[in-house]
Amino acid sequence: MVKYVVNNASNLTMTADQxxxxxxxLADPTRRAILARLALGETSVNELAAPFEMSLPAVTKHLKVLQRAGLISQSRQAQSRPCKLEAKPLQEVATFLAQYQQFWEQRLDQLDSYLLSLNLKENE
Amino acid sequence: MVKYVVNNASNLTMTADQxxxxxxxLADPTRRAILARLALGETSVNELAAPFEMSLPAVTKHLKVLQRAGLISQSRQAQSRPCKLEAKPLQEVATFLAQYQQFWEQRLDQLDSYLLSLNLKENE
DNA sequence: AACATATTTAACCATATGGTTAAATATGTT
DNA sequence: AACATATTTAACCATATGGTTAAATATGTT
Structure with a gap:
C-alpha cells in the first residue's frame, strides 16, 4: 500500500509548504483586493488600508500573510513601508494549474465537438 | 474616500465568494493530492483515502470542501460514491491569474533583457 | 432478515484565522 | 527634546479548520 508523504515538515510547528x-x-477577498491594487504599482500600507472597513492592524496582518506567501515585499521610505507585488508565487500557481490545463482544455474540446455535432445536425 | 465592497454576502453566516x-x-496538500489522483480518472472515496494516514471521515471532510468549491462531483455506483474532477473552478483560477499574467510576464521580460544586456557586454 | 461494504454524520477537540483595541516602535519635523 | 506620522506588536476574542472516534445510513449479498 502506497502512502503519499503530503508534507515533509518534520517538526511539530508544521511549516505548510509554499x-x-x-x-x-489568495483565499481571502481583502487580500486579493490588496494584490489588485498593488498590480497598479507600489504603495503605502495606509493607502492600501484606506478602502477597507477594518482597522490598520487587521490590514498589517493581511500583509504579513501575503508576505509569508512571497506575494508582496516591503521596503522603507521615511515612515512609510511601501508594498510591492511579487510575481514568483503567481508563476507557481500557473505551474500548478498547467498540470490540469490539459484536463480542462480537453473538457472544453469535448464541449466544442458536442456543440459542433449539434451544429452539423442542424444543418443536415 | 472609496470603500471597496469586498464581499457582498448580506447575511451573518457569510457565504464566502466562490x-x-x-x-x-486548493490551500491544503491533502486536497491537492486528491485532485492529482482524480486527474487520472474517477475513483471511489476508499481508494482516494488509501494513501493518506488519516481516518476516512477526515477524507470525507476534504471531499466536502472540494465539492463546495465545485472542484469535484460525486455520483453513486452501488455502495460506492465515485468522485470526479470538475474543470470549471480551475478555469476560474486561470482567469484570476490572467489578470496578473501580463505583470509577471513583464517582469520575466525585464529579466530577459537584463540577461541579454549581460550577454552583450560579455561579447564586447 | 442478517450481514458486509462503502461512506457519512455527530460530537468533540486543538490550533489557525481574522478581527478588535491599546500600546509600542521607527522615522521625520519643529 | 517634543510632537507627528506611519506602521507594527501584544493581548484578546469568536469562529473556522482539520483532525479524532463512535454511530448512523445506503446499498448489495446470502
Whole structure:
C-alpha cells in the first residue's frame, strides 16, 4: 500500500509548504483586493488600508500573510513601508494549474465537438 | 474616500465568494493530492483515502470542501460514491491569474533583457 | 432478515484565522 | 527634546479548520 508523504515538515510547528501558503493567501477577498491594487504599482500600507472597513492592524496582518506567501515585499521610505507585488508565487500557481490545463482544455474540446455535432445536425 | 465592497454576502453566516472557496480548497496538500489522483480518472472515496494516514471521515471532510468549491462531483455506483474532477473552478483560477499574467510576464521580460544586456557586454 | 461494504454524520477537540483595541516602535519635523 | 506620522506588536476574542472516534445510513449479498 502506497502512502503519499503530503508534507515533509518534520517538526511539530508544521511549516505548510509554499504552495499551500500561496493558496491560503489568495483565499481571502481583502487580500486579493490588496494584490489588485498593488498590480497598479507600489504603495503605502495606509493607502492600501484606506478602502477597507477594518482597522490598520487587521490590514498589517493581511500583509504579513501575503508576505509569508512571497506575494508582496516591503521596503522603507521615511515612515512609510511601501508594498510591492511579487510575481514568483503567481508563476507557481500557473505551474500548478498547467498540470490540469490539459484536463480542462480537453473538457472544453469535448464541449466544442458536442456543440459542433449539434451544429452539423442542424444543418443536415 | 472609496470603500471597496469586498464581499457582498448580506447575511451573518457569510457565504464566502466562490473564488475564495476555490483557493481555500486548493490551500491544503491533502486536497491537492486528491485532485492529482482524480486527474487520472474517477475513483471511489476508499481508494482516494488509501494513501493518506488519516481516518476516512477526515477524507470525507476534504471531499466536502472540494465539492463546495465545485472542484469535484460525486455520483453513486452501488455502495460506492465515485468522485470526479470538475474543470470549471480551475478555469476560474486561470482567469484570476490572467489578470496578473501580463505583470509577471513583464517582469520575466525585464529579466530577459537584463540577461541579454549581460550577454552583450560579455561579447564586447 | 442478517450481514458486509462503502461512506457519512455527530460530537468533540486543538490550533489557525481574522478581527478588535491599546500600546509600542521607527522615522521625520519643529 | 517634543510632537507627528506611519506602521507594527501584544493581548484578546469568536469562529473556522482539520483532525479524532463512535454511530448512523445506503446499498448489495446470502
Amino acid at each position: 504552495l499551500s501558503n500561496i493558496f491560503s493567501a | 473564488l475564495s472557496n476555490i483557493f481555500s480548497a
